[in-house]
Amino acid sequence: MTDRLPGFSTLAVHAGAQPDPTTGARVTPIYQTTSFVFNDADHAASLFGLQAFGNIYTRIGNPTTAVLEERIAALEGGTAALAVASGHAAQVVVLQQLLMPGDEFIAARKLYGGSINQFTHAFKSFGWNVAWADPDDIGSFERAVTPRTKAIFIESIANPAGSITDIEGIAEVARKAGVPLIVDNTLATPYLIRPIDHGADIVVHSLTKFLGGHGNSLGGIIVDGGTFDWSKDNKYPMLNEPRPEYHGIRIQETFGNFAFAIACRVLGLRDLGPAISPFNAFMILTGIETLPLRMQKHCENAKAIAEFLAGHSAVATVNYAGLASDKYNKLARKYAPKGAGAVFTFSLRGGYDAGVNLVSNLKLFSHLANVGDTRSLVIHPASTTHSQLDDAAKVKSGAAPDVVRLSIGIEDKEDLIADLEQALSA
């Protein structure tokens, strides 16, 4: 007898969670504790030596957080996951396993502005060198590959303009180069796109956005696709060489197809320290239970609002991949048939000043630097999230000075349209 396979919404509610063994509590309890007692000295030694399954200290792992990790691994179709304090922390921990000083990685130019900064400045001081490529030109990734390239990094749906990346095309470049493809799937969530199914090896998220979904908790996660052979060519010493900090264990040999997630935990999180709070893990878990319902509503509202803006005389351009006329619509239909997400940009005929005016006249949309909230949000990227880039880089990353970014919430769309209407004519 073959089991019936549960669908996405069932996994969003159940994966990773089961009634608490001690109390029978049905909802995952918040294990707000720093540490866990050992049964005896041998148990302690086995746990520290990675020989036994169990909890030690919340910087390394926590039972509430573990439920979050397994749930997202299940939703993404990965072998394991590791939750951390923020999306940015996830990016540092991932690249720390892959790059040594002097190594390189290739990143798509269209990324969240904070990631562009992190890669350009913070990572440079670690000796990790980023080479930029254009996600609309696969050849630019191929040309950027060198013998020191250790990874490729892209966003599935790119912040801020909501453009869709050809994941399979870039996965093929990564495969040929013998390096893993890392996909930041924050704006799509696994409900809209599952990058591992399209050739990604590692998925990262800012859980702060749609996965948590309520604008109340920071978090990040790393999902191991279980697809990459770390032993090949001995390019990845963190995974393949005997680790002195664990008495000579080789992570890949010991942990097989979830070795990357374990390396991130025991070599990355343990030593760098950006652990997520169990309380935040709980809040995000609760958010994920309604992810499918919320994403449907986010996408439905976003499409209606993009259509409204596209027909408005004050609006110059709308970049929403869900519009049939959009440059990315073909890719959206291929990769995100359930909806093109809820973050997109548009520009006003009145330019920079009209953008600033609009933001100040909106009454329901909140002017703030976040996306993926139940509430609708608005921001002017050029003066905020992308302000540290020069003008040319702003344009290349989709944050030109006249561009306004929206993150559409799950309110009634008629109310959102009315708010935009009054603000555009004010």
Added chain:
Amino acid sequence: MNHDNYDDNYIRSILNGVKSIAMVGASPVNVRPSYFAFKYLAQRGYDMIPVNPGHVGKNLLGKPFVASLSDISRPVDMIDIFRNSSHIMPVVDEALTLSPPPKVIWMQLGARDDAAAEKAEAAGLKVVMNRCPKIEYGRLSSEISWMGVNSRTLSSKRAPIPTQGMRLSLNRTSVGGGATAASDRAAKNKSEPT
């Protein structure tokens, strides 16, 4: 038998069914994967027998090493082979001379010998390749979930708190068995010439 992907029920029936496991290539060195697996399976109530000619006269967690399978003086249900793919066939040949023969040949993570598997299956044995019984047991019982591993199983039942020597229930609802698209792709990548 498709040895790229195993149905969870296949692995479950093996781990629920066997009681004694001879581990060929068991190491007394406590950072080797074989040591981890030996210790875990012993803790989960299996009758473990370490097989390694280099360590005869010593014990592994209280169990005396034997030099070869034929030196085991009682029936064994499963042979867990912790050797490279190139050393599998002689072990399988020896296993098939045992009387009664074992029910299962299990080759560790990274080990695979299709010809040896075929021979064992022709003799009526079940075969698992390129898997770790510790990981599979931890996965199907969800004990492994503490480290964020996708157990690919669900349960709405309250589980007991594991204690030393306790066998755990492996009868949770499977989510896609072993056949995720990702594991398919990993298996394919592995078999491509490099």
